[in-house]
Amino acid sequence: MEWQELKEEQQLNHIKDLSSGEPVVIFKHSTRCSISSTALNRLERSWKPEEVNGIKPFYLDLLSFRNISNKIEDVFKVRHESPQLLIIKNGNCVYHASHMGINYEEIKKQLSA
Template sequence: MKEMHSTQDVDDALRQDTAILFKHSTRCPISAAARGQMERFLERQPDAPVYTVDVHDAARASAYLSEKTGVEHHSPQVIVTRGGQPEWHANHFDVRAEELERRVGGG
């Protein structure tokens, strides 16, 4: 997972053909469960373009990501973009490795 700390990092991620953007909090047990799902996904898809942002430590980048994608902020949250546009997203306990694999063509 590549960490995003700035608005420039968000812009760089959104320039990718496909990006999997994971917003989370290190202070939240639901986020910890979602991070486990993301790690499980990456075990199966190690080359997947996953970017992560901590909603507290990089609050501006997190808010900017919501602005740029038009996806209402939640944490934890995963947003799949293609060509910089949101294609699918999931929040809280809906962040699941199997569904993410299905959405990005890996499962």
């Protein structure tokens, strides 16, 4: 996966705009949490670009940019968890999962819906 780093709150406006043409995935990762590392590793091992073409994946380092996670909660109306994956379509969060509920097959299904 080619993650785009989420480092500025202004990027959330860009994500909302992007999501009108193609789905956006945001992965919120706590770099000191073994569950978060496991979830990220499982996702990256499973991710097949040919199955999820046109998806824009963003990565948020929660320890460095917790303020952005707070803003994500406000903008997309999803309570903060870590790790957490959100799918944004047409400016709205249409799916989110956390911890070991982050499942590639379910993500793939949601992205194709």
